[in-house]
Amino acid sequence: MSIDKDIAIKAVGISKVFRLSEDSHNTVKHRLFNLFNPPRTKRFEAVKRLDLEIKKGECIGLIGRNGSGKSTLVKLLAGVYPVTTGTVEIQGHTLLMNLGVGMSHALTARENIYISASVLGLSIKEIDKIFDTIIEFAELQEFVDTKIQFFSSGMVARLGFSIAVNAGADIMFLDEIFAVGDLKFQEKAIKVFESSWIEGKTVILVSHSMDVVRKYCGRTAFMRHGSLVYFGDTSTAVDLYTQDNH
Numbered sequence: 001m002s003i004d005k006d007i008a009i010k011a012v013g014i015s016k017v018f019r020l021s022e023d024s025h026n027t028v029k030h031r032l033f034n035l036f037n038p039p040r041t042k043r044f045e046a047v048k049r050l051d052l053e054i055k056k057g058e059c060i061g062l063i064g065r066n067g068s069g070k071s072t073l074v075k076l077l078a079g080v081y082p083v084t085t086g087t088v089e090i091q092g093h094t095l096l097m098n099l100g101v102g103m104s105h106a107l108t109a110r111e112n113i114y115i116s117a118s119v120l121g122l123s124i125k126e127i128d129k130i131f132d133t134i135i136e137f138a139e140l141q142e143f144v145d146t147k148i149q150f151f152s153s154g155m156v157a158r159l160g161f162s163i164a165v166n167a168g169a170d171i172m173f174l175d176e177i178f179a180v181g182d183l184k185f186q187e188k189a190i191k192v193f194e195s196s197w198i199e200g201k202t203v204i205l206v207s208h209s210m211d212v213v214r215k216y217c218g219r220t221a222f223m224r225h226g227s228l229v230y231f232g233d234t235s236t237a238v239d240l241y242t243q244d245n246h
């Protein structure tokens with residue numbers, strides 16, 4: 001499959017099926033007696049077959065009710081989950097900022113910065129230079145050598161956002177970034193969004209705030225029960241979502 005130079009993400013026929021165990025073999029005794037009678041599994045299609053093409057430099061909104069498949073779709077696009085069907089092609093360095101997905105909870109903030117930034121293509125020397133800026137922006141000076149499993153979800157999100165901003169990810173998946181962190185951090189995140197930094201970046205913004213989506217997203221995708229119902233101009237997507245009673 002070929003991908004044009006101006007495309008950041010091209011997904012064709014992608015879907016995601018989770019297999020949920022329905023069994024009651026949850027005790028050792030049950031498991032032993034049922035060795036040759038494996039637990040039954042139920043198929044659940046969290047993302048139904050869809051195509052999606054996002055251009056470089058676009059800021060895309062992703063909206064839908066709880067459980068409609070937004071986070072699963074983002075994880076498929078970011079390569080966190082393998083797709084059940086279809087293909088995803090990416091041009092650029094991506095970073096997923098979804099409350100620490102992609103970061104290792106057993107490692108410290110310092111270690112996670114070095115790992116994430118090197119995944120983004122930076123050398124150790126380059127990371128040394130921006131290390132303090134990342135920590136200061138995230139306001140985590142006192143927690144540099146703390147394992148992030150002890151961080152609050154807001155602290156993890158701040159760290160992820162700061163790495164992406166300062167280490168130069170060119171495709172960013174932001175899952176509710178304006179809803180985490182305290183007021184001061186949210187203001188900082190908004191400032192970044194409104195600065196020239198955003199120019200040329202590709203952003204996929206998952207949000208339950210229609211104001212945020214209206215303000216920053218040129219096009220928006222609306223999901224319902226795992227299906228992509230609409231992908232086009234933001235005002236139509238927001239209208240469809242707000243009128244939706246299914």
Ligand SMILES: Nc1ncnc2c1ncn2[C@@H]1O[C@H](COP(=O)(O)OP(=O)(O)OP(=O)(O)O)[C@@H](O)[C@H]1O
Nearest residue numbers: 018020044046064065066067068069070071072073
């Ligand atoms: N790892 C998993 N295993 C099994 N089912 C899952 C898994 N992850 C998500 N699901 C299911 O897939 C469906 C879609 O979940 P998803 O988190 O993508 O929705 P969402 O639109 O992001 O919701 P929210 O707005 O609440 O964040 C839900 O029914 C959820 O229970």
